[in-house]
Amino acid sequence: MSSMRTRLALSVTLAVLLSQAAAAADLDNSYVQAPYPQPTTFDWSGAYIGGHAGVASSHLNPFSNGKGLAAGAQAGYNFQFGSAVLGAELEGTYMGGTDQNVRGGNLDEQWRLAAKAKAGMSLDKTLVYGTAGYTRTKFENGSNVRRGPGWEGGYLVGGGVEQAFGNGLSAKLEYNYVMTPDVKTTTNVGTTRTDIDSHVIKAGINLRF
Template sequence: MKKILLSSVALLGLATGAMAADLPSRRAAPAPIIAAAPIFTWTGFYVGVNAGYGWSEDDNDAIDLADDDNDGGFIGGAQVGYNHQIGSFVVGLEGDIQYADFGREGVFNFTDENGNILEGELESSDWFGTVRARAGVAFGQALIYATGGFAFADDATGWTVGGGLEYAFTNNLSAKIEGLYVSLDADNDDGFDFDNDVDFGVVRAGLNFRFGTY
């Protein structure tokens, strides 16, 4: 009788376990895996275009017959560069080439101190370019930077310095506003008592397409 009772209890236990195995689990379903949002970075190459206004401080003001009304005007061009971000600091290199619709042009005719009649033309470059280092601080998608480096135009070379603000509206598209001061040293004209050095300022807005933002 005892054996029969123990066998019945064992069978009942097996049956109850089997039924419990068929019941749905009460444990919560695992949470879905969500990928972390990528962190924005300024690191990468970019290309872009720009347009703005430039004004000259031509050293040839002693020539009264020069075109004094053409010392400021439109500028526009393109740029290419690379940024590298380290923490909140951003360093990079940028080069640009610009069309410049300003500068002194005209014809002069006057007599020098020896009584010789001097005739000629004053011409200015209608383009210039720069190769500059950039260094700044990033606040998320905003970048405040200083810039400076080498400047050139025709047979003139010199330096430039400035700064700007750039903001990334999308992962790959950013806009900037920038100011530059450019100083160029050209060869002096033979036989004339003035030099061809020129200093000018530039304010321009630009649009950059940035590769590999993330």
């Protein structure tokens, strides 16, 4: 009888120890380590100002004859919706006397103003975008031009890529194609109307605030 009581006591003791061990294991497994904080993605929203410089030409090859050195400033505002970025930009550029041929003579592009819309995709700190807008270009008379057009309206399309850095700074590379239609000039051979094409490749820096 005493042997049976001893075995019963040992069984009860073993059962209690096993239940305590299981409870301890449950408590240990119930602890869930807090996840690491996820890095925040870059936000392109907000206003910015900046400057740009590049090469303008009447040919797609920016290093062909008749090119001018373009330089100017821009200001704009971006809105970001998820990875989509929409914005608007105003730009003023000195065109450096880019040469444009017309019948019987040539014109020089001196200044350009542009109002542009932008749409792109954010890849965190990299923004890839397209742009389109309206331009006003100031032409000066070149060789054999007796009467030039002055300021003429045109259209712009293009695209670029912008890379953000710290302290609100970003750098961009952009291409613009500008078409100024029906430009009226009077030369030694008479009065003509010409569609003038301009290609601009420029690099720039923006400061967001």
